[in-house]
Amino acid sequence: MSHYKIIFAGPVGAGKTTAVTAASDIPPVRTDAAASDEVRELKPNTTVAMDYGAMKLADGSTIHLYGTPGQQRFDFMWEILTEGGIALILLIDNSRGDPLKELRFYLGAFSGFIRKTAVAIGVTHVDLAAAPSLSDYQQELDRAGFGCVPVFEVDARARRDVCLLIEAVLSVIDPVASA
Amino acid sequence: MMTAQPTLRLCHTGMDSRSLYAFEIFLSRVDSRACQITDETAADVAFIDIDNDLGRYLLEGHRLLYPGRPLIVSTQKAPLDNDPLTIPVTKPVGLAAFSAALEQARRLLPPAPVVEAPLAAADTGSLEDADSIPDEMPVEMLFNRTEPRLANADPVALLRQLEERLSTFYVGSMPDVDLDDLIARNAIYYTPDQFLQGEITRAVAHAREIHRPMRIDDASGTALYLDPQSGKALQARSTNALRALAQLPTRGTVKMSRVEPGDAVRMDTLESRPLEALEWDVALWASRGRLPRGTSLDHPVRLHSWPNLTRLAVPPEAMRIAGLWSRGGYNLRDTVSMLGIPQRYVFAFYSACHALGLVELAANPAALAAARIVSRQVVAGPAEAAPPMRGLFKRILGKLLGARLGEAAAG
Ligand SMILES: Nc1nc2c(ncn2[C@@H]2O[C@H](COP(=O)(O)OP(=O)(O)OP(=O)(O)O)[C@@H](O)[C@H]2O)c(=O)[nH]1
Ligand SMILES: [Mg+2]
Numbered sequence: 001m002s003h004y005k006i007i008f009a010g011p012v013g014a015g016k017t018t019a020v021t022a023a024s025d026i027p028p029v030r031t032d033a034a035a036s037d038e039v040r041e042l043k044p045n046t047t048v049a050m051d052y053g054a055m056k057l058a059d060g061s062t063i064h065l066y067g068t069p070g071q072q073r074f075d076f077m078w079e080i081l082t083e084g085g086i087a088l089i090l091l092i093d094n095s096r097g098d099p100l101k102e103l104r105f106y107l108g109a110f111s112g113f114i115r116k117t118a119v120a121i122g123v124t125h126v127d128l129a130a131a132p133s134l135s136d137y138q139q140e141l142d143r144a145g146f147g148c149v150p151v152f153e154v155d156a157r158a159r160r161d162v163c164l165l166i167e168a169v170l171s172v173i174d175p176v177a178s179a
Numbered sequence: 180m181m182t183a184q185p186t187l188r189l190c191h192t193g194m195d196s197r198s199l200y201a202f203e204i205f206l207s208r209v210d211s212r213a214c215q216i217t218d219e220t221a222a223d224v225a226f227i228d229i230d231n232d233l234g235r236y237l238l239e240g241h242r243l244l245y246p247g248r249p250l251i252v253s254t255q256k257a258p259l260d261n262d263p264l265t266i267p268v269t270k271p272v273g274l275a276a277f278s279a280a281l282e283q284a285r286r287l288l289p290p291a292p293v294v295e296a297p298l299a300a301a302d303t304g305s306l307e308d309a310d311s312i313p314d315e316m317p318v319e320m321l322f323n324r325t326e327p328r329l330a331n332a333d334p335v336a337l338l339r340q341l342e343e344r345l346s347t348f349y350v351g352s353m354p355d356v357d358l359d360d361l362i363a364r365n366a367i368y369y370t371p372d373q374f375l376q377g378e379i380t381r382a383v384a385h386a387r388e389i390h391r392p393m394r395i396d397d398a399s400g401t402a403l404y405l406d407p408q409s410g411k412a413l414q415a416r417s418t419n420a421l422r423a424l425a426q427l428p429t430r431g432t433v434k435m436s437r438v439e440p441g442d443a444v445r446m447d448t449l450e451s452r453p454l455e456a457l458e459w460d461v462a463l464w465a466s467r468g469r470l471p472r473g474t475s476l477d478h479p480v481r482l483h484s485w486p487n488l489t490r491l492a493v494p495p496e497a498m499r500i501a502g503l504w505s506r507g508g509y510n511l512r513d514t515v516s517m518l519g520i521p522q523r524y525v526f527a528f529y530s531a532c533h534a535l536g537l538v539e540l541a542a543n544p545a546a547l548a549a550a551r552i553v554s555r556q557v558v559a560g561p562a563e564a565a566p567p568m569r570g571l572f573k574r575i576l577g578k579l580l581g582a583r584l585g586e587a588a589a590g
Binding site: 147148150163171173174 | 484485499505
């Protein structure tokens with residue numbers, strides 16, 4: 001049976017845990033803990049180690065979905081979790097802070113992994129903040145030398161959105177094989 | 180005694196070939212005057228077995244394609260949502276229950292003047308006859324078989340077919356043509372300017388100039404309000420009516436004008452949608468699998484940014500086409516052959532991306548080879564990524580497609 005691993009990364013509250021939960025066929029494993037410090041103002045829980053979910057395919061193979069903790073004090077988990085992964089999904093909250101700066105930061109933090117695999121960007125909370133636009137994101141990607149990358153508006157609570165983003169990143173890895 | 184009734188035309192989906200065989204035997208016990216198997220497009224009623232991975236999606240897909248059609252749904256599980264046009268029958272399905280479901284479906288049909296049934300005159304109440312057959316068919320067992328499925332009943336394949344049929348709205352049905360035959364090749368082009376698409380482009384450009392929203396009217400009144408400043412469009416027609424308007428050249432029947440204060444009352448009653456999503460749909464409807472006239476097949480396609488495919492209609496194979504183009508260096512001809520898909524899929528997607536300004540063609544074909552080398556260096560090339568991935572997509576497709584169709588149907 002084959003196993004594939006996709007990693008979800010991005011800042012606190014972007015929706016990584018929510019997205020893994022939405023796409024997973026099994027009850028996800030979460031390591032949420034009550035948030036302390038400044039995160040608490042944002043939401044009651046935060047991921048401290050990882051999220052885990054899985055999409056089961058008919059032939060028994062599995063796509064494993066891993067959510068990373070957003071807080072930088074847990075960034076040692078990022079490298080551990082990307083080990084053996086085939087793609088990165090970066091979720092950015094459009095409604096908080098400076099989203100493009102967050103994008104730059106996470107592209108930088110995962111650049112080694114992205115260059116070996118592929119990345120797709122899900123811009124969340126667009127219902128709360130329409131700007132920056134998706135083309136602002138693409139321009140930032142161009143500037144950082146990543147070229148044309150799937151950038152979708154995503155509501156992390158919607159399975160359809162998350163699945164489309166997964167489909168996009170798989171199509172980038174190998175459009176020909178996905179026949 | 181019942182009055183003469185037309186024969187119900189029934190199509191079915193979701194059954195593997197063994198269940199299908201059983202079903203046909205089963206149907207032979209139902210009076211042929213009551214119901215006859217027909218193909219999907221001609222059916223009055225559909226019978227859908229949803230007890231497989233993708234059953235629900237087949238159901239929702241069918242509902243999308245035929246919103247007004249009664250559906251008889253067989254399942255072992257609990258009843259479904261409260262859709263007045265959906266008639267659940269619990270498995271094992273017995274004759275009496277099936278006949279009752281047919282009768283219920285018949286009552287749900289609009290009282291349109293239906294084609295005369297061949298034996299209508301002699302009809303003496305077919306369903307009563309069916310009811311009188313003892314309800315002890317072996318079909319119960321047959322319906323519940325768990326033998327391995329035959330390949331041709333693969334639900335993923337069914338789902339793909341379903342997606343393909345749904346997508347004819349967006350990519351038309353034009354067969355591939357010989358791209359080296361200059362005369363045949365004429366068929367792959369259309370002139371956006373001659374369609375609603377062109378009218379919208381002009382109206383949007385004008386709205387930007389005058390900083391005011393614009394209106395598009397045809398003989399039956401206002402069809403659209405366009406406001407590029409807020410990025411919104413208001414649709415004053417049903418989607419079906421708008422598609423009809425967008426598919427044919429307008430031949431001067433459509434005109435634009437600026438929105439006046441008097442429009443406000445009407446506009447308040449309409450729901451807005453992103454202008455971009457309207458432009459995308461209208462381009463696909465006009466293109467019907469063709470390219471804007473003058474588009475070269477040999478110059479490499481450059482995708483500047485991906486269309487926002489979570490919020491736009493996803494035409495077939497859009498993901499793979501965009502995936503290929505984001506590597507850079509592939510022209511339209513190569514795209515068709517590399518992906519092994521119908522030309523119309525590629526051309527429709529190109530036309531829609533073009534309408535949103537997301538693609539352009541590289542200046543000359545010589546850039547092709549160079550661009551490819553660069554793209555290999557930037558992104559892991561197919562050769563490196565492919566081996567462990569091969570087949571993954573095929574397997575995951577059902578799931579992803581399911582999520583797509585499923586929520587499109589729900590929403
Ligand atoms: N309004 C809105 N809410 C969203 C959207 N996407 C996700 N959410 C909500 O945003 C919150 C995201 O929380 P999490 O999924 O815990 O975020 P996370 O990325 O796992 O955060 P950390 O684990 O702390 O790094 C949840 O409450 C979601 O319901 C969106 O598009 N719009
Ligand atoms: Mg989390």
